Amino acid sequence: MSSFTSPVRPRAIQAWRERPRSKKPLTQRITPWLFLIVPLALLATFTFIPVVNMFWYSLTEWNGISKDKTWVGFENYIELFTRPELFRVFFVSLYYFFASFIQLGLALYFATILSFSTRFRNLFKGILFFPYLINGVAIGFTFLYFFRPGGTLDATLAYFGLEQFQQLWLGDPDIINFSLAGTSVWRYMGLNFVLFLGAIQSIDPTLYEAAGLDGADKWQQFRHIILPSIRPVVSLTFILAISGSLSVFEIPYVMTGGANGSETFVIQTIDYAFELRKTGLASAMAVVLLAIVLIVTVIQRRLVPEEKGN
Known part of the structure; x- marks a missing residue:
C-alpha cells in the first residue's frame, strides 16, 4: 500500500x-x-x-x-423435553407438510393457467377461492358428513361401482390423517392461488412476446419468466405452508377432536391448558412451537434469499 x-x-x-x-x-x-x-x-x-x-x-x-x-x-x-410422547404428535404434522406441497403445486398450476386468456376463467377463479371464504368450523362439519360411512364420498364411489375402495375415512388410524390433510388442501389452496395469480399478472406481458419470438414454449416461459419473477411470493407461501403444517388445529379439532391418531401439537397444547389445567406446561409448549416456526422461517430465508432489486 x-x-x-x-x-x-x-x-x-x-x-x-x-x-x-x-x-x-x-x-x-x-x-x-x-x-x-x-x-x-x-x-x-x-x-x-x-x-x-x-x-x-x-x-x-x-x-x-x-x-x-x-x-x-x-x-x-x-x-x-424429557417426555417424548409430547413431541410424538409432530409426526402428524408431516401429513400436512407433504400435503402443503400438493396444495402449492395445484395453486401455482391453476394460477398460471388462469392468468392468461382462458374461457370462463373468472368463474374458475371464484370456485377456487370460495373455500377460503367459508368458516373453518363449517368446512369441518361439511367434510365430517363427506367422510362418514355411507356419506358423500362412499355414495360417489358406489355410484361408479367402486365399493371396494370404501373405507373408514375418519375411523382408521392409517387413513384418517390423509383425509384431514386433503381437507386442508381444499380449504387453503384458494389463498395461495390468489397470491400466485396476483404475482403472475404483475409480470410485464412483453416478456412473453419476446420469449415467443425466440421460440420458447409454455414450459420454458414458465421456467425462465414466471417462476423467477414470483420467487418472493413462492418463498412467502412456503413459509406459510410450513408454519401452517406445524400449527394445524381447526380442521382436525372440529372433525375428530384429535381421536384415532389425528391429534396435533396445538390440540395437545389446548388439552393441557383447558382440560388438564396445566397452563404453565401448555405455555411452554406454545413457546417451543413458536421457536420452531421462527427457526424454520430463518432457515428457509437463508436457503431461498429474495432477489434484490436493481
Whole structure:
C-alpha cells in the first residue's frame, strides 16, 4: 500500500462535515410517527405483550384460573423435553407438510393457467377461492358428513361401482390423517392461488412476446419468466405452508377432536391448558412451537434469499 496521502481527501471530508444541513420542520419529522402510533400500539397489545406473558406463564405452575402462580423456572421445559410422547404428535404434522406441497403445486398450476386468456376463467377463479371464504368450523362439519360411512364420498364411489375402495375415512388410524390433510388442501389452496395469480399478472406481458419470438414454449416461459419473477411470493407461501403444517388445529379439532391418531401439537397444547389445567406446561409448549416456526422461517430465508432489486 502506498504511503502517499492525497491532501484532497482530508479537505473533501472536512467540506462534507461542514456542509449546510437542511433541517426539516418539526411537523414533518413527527408526522410519520403519528401514523405509526396506532398500528404499533395494536401490534404491541395483541402480539408482543401476549408473547411476553406466555413466556412468563411458561416459567410458572398455574392452573389458568386462580391468581396464585408458583415460580418453577424451566421445569416445564425440562418436563416437555424429557417426555417424548409430547413431541410424538409432530409426526402428524408431516401429513400436512407433504400435503402443503400438493396444495402449492395445484395453486401455482391453476394460477398460471388462469392468468392468461382462458374461457370462463373468472368463474374458475371464484370456485377456487370460495373455500377460503367459508368458516373453518363449517368446512369441518361439511367434510365430517363427506367422510362418514355411507356419506358423500362412499355414495360417489358406489355410484361408479367402486365399493371396494370404501373405507373408514375418519375411523382408521392409517387413513384418517390423509383425509384431514386433503381437507386442508381444499380449504387453503384458494389463498395461495390468489397470491400466485396476483404475482403472475404483475409480470410485464412483453416478456412473453419476446420469449415467443425466440421460440420458447409454455414450459420454458414458465421456467425462465414466471417462476423467477414470483420467487418472493413462492418463498412467502412456503413459509406459510410450513408454519401452517406445524400449527394445524381447526380442521382436525372440529372433525375428530384429535381421536384415532389425528391429534396435533396445538390440540395437545389446548388439552393441557383447558382440560388438564396445566397452563404453565401448555405455555411452554406454545413457546417451543413458536421457536420452531421462527427457526424454520430463518432457515428457509437463508436457503431461498429474495432477489434484490436493481
